[in-house]
Amino acid sequence: MRFPLPQKDSDGNYKTGIMKRLGELINYPKLNDGQVPLKSTLIDYYYKARAGGSFLYFNNERYQVSDTSHPPDFRAREMGVESEYVAVGVEKIVDDVVEPFSRMLINDLEKQVHKGMTAYSLRAYMSFKYIPSVSLELPPMHLATSVINWCETFDNSTGSYDRGLTEAVLESLAFAKAGSEIIGDVEWKCFKGGSHVLIDYMTNYITANGNNDLIKFNKSVTSISQGGEDTMEVSVRGGPSRTYSHVISTIPLPCLRTIDLSGAGLNVMQKNALRKLQYGPSIKVGVRFQSAWWTDRFGIVGGQSFTDLPIRTIVYPSYGVDSASPSTVLIASYCWTNDAERLGALIGTEVHNITYSFLSDQYLDIYAWDWNYDPLTMGAFAYFGPGDFQDLYTALSVPNANKRFHFAGEAISTRHAWVVYEYLLASGQPQTTIEKFFNLWGKNIEWVGPSSWYVDEGRSTEDPNTNTMLRVHMACTYAGETSGEVKF
Numbered sequence: 001m002r003f004p005l006p007q008k009d010s011d012g013n014y015k016t017g018i019m020k021r022l023g024e025l026i027n028y029p030k031l032n033d034g035q036v037p038l039k040s041t042l043i044d045y046y047y048k049a050r051a052g053g054s055f056l057y058f059n060n061e062r063y064q065v066s067d068t069s070h071p072p073d074f075r076a077r078e079m080g081v082e083s084e085y086v087a088v089g090v091e092k093i094v095d096d097v098v099e100p101f102s103r104m105l106i107n108d109l110e111k112q113v114h115k116g117m118t119a120y121s122l123r124a125y126m127s128f129k130y131i132p133s134v135s136l137e138l139p140p141m142h143l144a145t146s147v148i149n150w151c152e153t154f155d156n157s158t159g160s161y162d163r164g165l166t167e168a169v170l171e172s173l174a175f176a177k178a179g180s181e182i183i184g185d186v187e188w189k190c191f192k193g194g195s196h197v198l199i200d201y202m203t204n205y206i207t208a209n210g211n212n213d214l215i216k217f218n219k220s221v222t223s224i225s226q227g228g229e230d231t232m233e234v235s236v237r238g239g240p241s242r243t244y245s246h247v248i249s250t251i252p253l254p255c256l257r258t259i260d261l262s263g264a265g266l267n268v269m270q271k272n273a274l275r276k277l278q279y280g281p282s283i284k285v286g287v288r289f290q291s292a293w294w295t296d297r298f299g300i301v302g303g304q305s306f307t308d309l310p311i312r313t314i315v316y317p318s319y320g321v322d323s324a325s326p327s328t329v330l331i332a333s334y335c336w337t338n339d340a341e342r343l344g345a346l347i348g349t350e351v352h353n354i355t356y357s358f359l360s361d362q363y364l365d366i367y368a369w370d371w372n373y374d375p376l377t378m379g380a381f382a383y384f385g386p387g388d389f390q391d392l393y394t395a396l397s398v399p400n401a402n403k404r405f406h407f408a409g410e411a412i413s414t415r416h417a418w419v420v421y422e423y424l425l426a427s428g429q430p431q432t433t434i435e436k437f438f439n440l441w442g443k444n445i446e447w448v449g450p451s452s453w454y455v456d457e458g459r460s461t462e463d464p465n466t467n468t469m470l471r472v473h474m475a476c477t478y479a480g481e482t483s484g485e486v487k488f
Contacts, residue, residue, distance in 0.1 A: 001195040002045045002318075004175060004186035017186065018174045031201045038201045045188040045318045046302020054300055054316070057307040058153065064298070074154075080146030088136050090154040093147075096133050097126060101169040118390040122168045123148055123161040153308060159338035163278070164384045190318060224249070224405065225263030232404045235260075250409035253277055253396075254378035265401030273392040277411065279379025281340040281372035283347065285311070285333040288364040292317070292326050312339045328364075336380065344370040382411035 005026075006017025014023035025031070031038040053065040058074040065071070076086045085093065120129065126148050132138040143151075152161045161168075175186070191197040206214055220237040224247060227233040232247040249256060257274050266274075294300045294316055301321050305314040311333035319327040335343050347368045371380035384393065396407040 001190065002047065003189050004047075005189050007185060007187055018170075019186070026198070030205055034204075038198070041192045041197050042189045043192045043318070045190040046316075046321070047188045047304075049300055049303025049316070050321070051301040052295070052299030052303075054303045054314075055305040055307075057305070057309065059308065076150055079150050079153075080144075081150045082147075084138060085147050085150075088138060090151050092136060093132070093138075093143075094151055094155050096136060097122070097130050098168050098172045101165070102172045105169065105173065118164065118166050119387045120165045121162050121386045122165045123152075124386065125165045126151075126161070154306075157312065157335065157337040157339050160336070162385075163280075163337075164386050164388060166389050167384055192319070221251075221259055223260035223263070225260075226265045226400070226402050226404070229402055230404065232264075232402075244404075246404050246406065248406045248408050252279065252377050252379065252409070253382070253411050254279055255376065264405055266405075267395070267401070269392070269395035270400070273395040277388055277392055277396075278383055278385050279411075280336050280381055280383030281344065281370070282336040282380030283333065283340045283344045283368065283370045283372075284331055285366065285368040287330050287332045287366045289328045289330065289362045290364060291362065292328050293362060294330065295326065310339065310343050311335070332366075337383075340370070340372065340380075344372060347373075 003019060003022060004017075005019050005023045006015045009015055014020045014027070017023075026039050026042065028038075032040075049065070056063045056065065056071055056074070059078070061072055061074050063071045063074075073086050077083065126143045127145070128142060130142060131140055132143075134140075148161060152158070203215060219239070221234060222237050223233075223235040225233045225235075227243055230245065232244050234242045234244060234247060236242065251259070253274050261271075261274075300316050302316055302318045304316065306312070307314075313331075313334040315331035315334055317327035317329055317331075321327075333343065347370050371377045393412075396412055399406045
């Protein structure tokens, strides 16, 4: 897995960015006081090829990316795209669509997006609202379907433009496409040994004092219910029911619906949000070869190739590129949305049209995975549709009726929290409740430290109104209930 971490400042601290919290976790002192510090396991990931030219193959035309030549138009005119749009190019058009909203988010102008545009899919916005900037010298009119289809083909996966406009904006921030001086460029990293390295370090820290019983493996939760005013009951298949003061669920939302939540105290909107919020399908097909032939034959080191063929994206390895034994595993296909749904149907079929001589000389093994058909995920990642952030997502930013069951995880991540900033600004934070929390549990750096943007603005961390992570969460909950947005 790859991580677009923000760049660091002169003091070695991560700058403002979508993945800043992850960077701070990687730098967490208690994960770096061992013989091999966690941060020392980060290695470079080459999102774009470090060397050699990857390939573009569309409409039966192949082009190897080069600094000295320009790609063809891949027969765009035959796709119904007028020459003036072809001359501008997909990248500039898509940037022109998304960048204004990215900059609004960066400059804390979230309401202009939250109130006005979350109901649109990217396709609908391009069709009915977007007018090209004057600088592009395009006709001052909405884009034709043929132009939108052309942009989607070269910019993303099939059907991705039918998802929420907000998703496209957030993606531009996460991948540093917005051209912001505040967000800045990112540094692509991965963990030497795989992403499980991060989990292993966290596990070792949690169990360092012999508390191995804190983490339960291979346990299937069958139901979650309120045990009273101040407890939650969790039933596990093949074991006794367990009582907890709080339950925080990071289970993927589609999987959470398979657990009996009838007694969990969820309101109507929360139940509908669990049913309705969309996840995106995705597949990966990894192939291990005798040698890194893409480097030997084409000089390719890292990066990706793109095509309109069913495999859509090929990812070249970044592991071991400077060692005597570079990785020989190629992600021969990485697909999502409609492309993943279609190719995923072939996951278990035989491999055809590969010559015996090639198999005997290069091919070693193949491993394919479809997250949509994995019973422990039921989808690869949250990928919301039009209006979902405004009408459904907010229902899961607050706990259940007795305030003991909380939603967390990738779908409820801080990457998506920008669009509910209106709640964070709500007045009347429950100060007495926060102080009661501190009296009971003490003050830990994870929940009393100021938010990253608070320090970046130069405010004092002693300010009583410091926007801590705890305050942010409780403000969401309190504001939602007092405004009547949340009902049980």
